[in-house]
Amino acid sequence: MKKMMMGLVGVMAFVWCVQAEAAEVTWQKDIKPIFDKQCAGCHGADSPEFEEFNKDKKKWADQSTGMRMNSFSLLISYVGWPESGALMRRLDDGSSKADKKAGNMYENLGATAAERKANLEIFKAWVGNWNLKRWKDVTKDELNSLKIKY
């Protein structure tokens, strides 16, 4: 009986692992398709690098052009470093913010409230630790608990 129980626990652990893997949110599988549809128009290949954008923010913003984020490497620089928490601050629906105001990129997450909410959940699952802090405040433990899987 004890052996059978052990076997059962083993099988359950195995099933759980397989499920967890299948459900894991990745940039390739989940984030890139949303990004290409909702963000690439302003943050795509034709957009300037962050430092280039910063030289003349107004000029770019007036043309509805943001900074380039259209690769895994570029996008995670707005999550961990150097633009720590920027993605989270901009996409948040207000519920994680002290002033309860949604970030100004939240509206770009979808055409309807339902789509925005669903896409925000996917971004949250991808980031893992939805932390809005900037580099000067974020701790190493908080950075360590980011998921941001490729």
Ligand code: HEC
């Ligand atoms: C209509 C154009 C447009 C769309 C669509 C758009 N953005 Fe932006 N985004 C901008 C512009 C312009 C800026 C710079 C001005 C500002 O800071 O608000 C910006 C700034 C940002 C920033 C701030 C980066 C920093 O370091 O401060 C983030 C993060 C961001 N966008 C993410 C996104 C994501 C993710 C999406 C898709 C869900 C998206 N944006 C869709 C135009 C856009």
